[in-house]
Amino acid sequence: MVSISKVAVLGGTGNLGPSIVNELVSAGFTVTGVTREASTNSTPKFPDGLAVKKVDFNSFDSLKSAFDGQDAVVSVVGTLGVPGQRIAVDAAVAAGVKRFIPSEFGINTRKVRGTSIGKILAGKIAVVDYLQEVAKSHPDFTWTGLSTGLFFDWGLKFSGLGIINLKEKKATVVDSGNEKFQASTLAHIGKAVAGILKHPEETANKYLSTASFNLSQNELIAIVEELVGQKFPVTHQKSGDLQKAGEEKLAAGDFRAFVDFLRAHNNADGAGNELKKEDSANELIKVPYEDLRAAVESWLKEEGAL
Numbered sequence: 001m002v003s004i005s006k007v008a009v010l011g012g013t014g015n016l017g018p019s020i021v022n023e024l025v026s027a028g029f030t031v032t033g034v035t036r037e038a039s040t041n042s043t044p045k046f047p048d049g050l051a052v053k054k055v056d057f058n059s060f061d062s063l064k065s066a067f068d069g070q071d072a073v074v075s076v077v078g079t080l081g082v083p084g085q086r087i088a089v090d091a092a093v094a095a096g097v098k099r100f101i102p103s104e105f106g107i108n109t110r111k112v113r114g115t116s117i118g119k120i121l122a123g124k125i126a127v128v129d130y131l132q133e134v135a136k137s138h139p140d141f142t143w144t145g146l147s148t149g150l151f152f153d154w155g156l157k158f159s160g161l162g163i164i165n166l167k168e169k170k171a172t173v174v175d176s177g178n179e180k181f182q183a184s185t186l187a188h189i190g191k192a193v194a195g196i197l198k199h200p201e202e203t204a205n206k207y208l209s210t211a212s213f214n215l216s217q218n219e220l221i222a223i224v225e226e227l228v229g230q231k232f233p234v235t236h237q238k239s240g241d242l243q244k245a246g247e248e249k250l251a252a253g254d255f256r257a258f259v260d261f262l263r264a265h266n267n268a269d270g271a272g273n274e275l276k277k278e279d280s281a282n283e284l285i286k287v288p289y290e291d292l293r294a295a296v297e298s299w300l301k302e303e304g305a306l
């Protein structure tokens, strides 16, 4: 029976990383934060007393020495660090690490190979392909991928998820606004990672999906309007126009195309990218769904709108 207690977290200092570190610590894992020598933002974001190791992310030896003695490596590196995870995988195998969780944490990249958004996510797809290959020849080494959908609380704070303009009390809706999409709070994602590592046998060599909830643009707007007590005038966009704008940007080498593709991916009528119950790992890894209204209310309170 495999058991995991020591966990190294790569890139734990960014937008998502601190929630993963905190939830792993709360769940009783012994966590080591692994941060780049070149990092300017590491120590202040780690909880007091957390073991921290500095590495050269491009050096196998440096990563291997940071991973020696660890049972699992969770990578939460940002986009620029995604391709470099191959060296981290090699170093983890050499250090005898039993489980590697790559930096996925978004749409299910297993389902978009060859599509426009899949072209932008090619680095992530290649790392999961590599993990599959490596695990075949190293039976003691396993991996788990985790799709989470949109970062709900972070995305609301960052951009109103591209739906709510809280300052101007207006909204933007793609297509009918009724299509449901997958979303997770940062705390939920941290709990899901802990849940994977607490259930190592059931989650070995699998690409899993989790969510706090599924929601539609119209549901979000209705909750905001009800809580704020005001109607938000809506501007409509067509998913086909977003897709076309994205293609034009991508052809010009402009990776901001991702946002256009993502909005179409989540919100186009008939897109079918909500997390269906039968595809959800929530039960397997023992993480509960969350209450959508409470999550929106908490954001509005944080923004001083309630």
Ligand SMILES: NC(=O)c1ccc[n+]([C@@H]2O[C@H](COP(=O)([O-])OP(=O)(O)OC[C@H]3O[C@@H](n4cnc5c(N)ncnc54)[C@H](OP(=O)(O)O)[C@@H]3O)[C@@H](O)[C@H]2O)c1
Binding pocket: 010, 011, 012, 013, 014, 015, 016, 017, 034, 035, 036, 038, 039, 040, 041, 042, 057, 076, 077, 078, 079, 080, 081, 082, 084, 103, 104, 105, 106, 107, 148, 149, 150, 151, 152, 155
């Ligand atoms: N689903 C969503 O809505 C959503 C939203 C945002 C992000 N994501 C995904 O979530 C994951 C984490 O994203 P994030 O926004 O938390 O990342 P981030 O804040 O951009 O970066 C996370 C950490 O990665 C490390 N890092 C940065 N550049 C690196 C490089 N070139 N090489 C190696 N490490 C590097 C840094 O840690 P140190 O300085 O400590 O080394 C940084 O603090 C990614 O897979 C991203 O695509 C999903």
